[in-house]
Amino acid sequence: MSLHPDQRQQKIRALIRSASPDQLRAALEAALSATAPAQCDGRDVSDYGIDGWRPPEVVDAEYDGRSSVSDEVDASILAALETPALR
Secondary structure, three states: OOOOHHHHHHHHHHHHHHOOHHHHHHHHHHHHHHHHHHHOOOOOHHHHOHHHOOOHHHHHHHHHHHHHHHHHHHHHHHHHHHOOOOO
16 A cells, blocks of 8 residues: 555654654664665766666766755754653
8 A cells, every 4th residue: 555645644643643662763763774875975886777878967966865865864863862852
């Protein structure tokens, strides 16, 4: 079952309210695992496709976009974890 991004966000927000600490920890670990590959150093030869048919500008734009999104996700998680809990 594939959800529209808005529906997926709503479902995640609803599940957060009832999630156990272990489930939340696992979700954060999964998010970090998903962002890690986007932050690798440099491009791989395979990024350019078979026989280098993909233009470097396209490869650079995709790499920069993935890296930027993963940086934002990591920064958001870090900020939330460093913010004192509201009581």
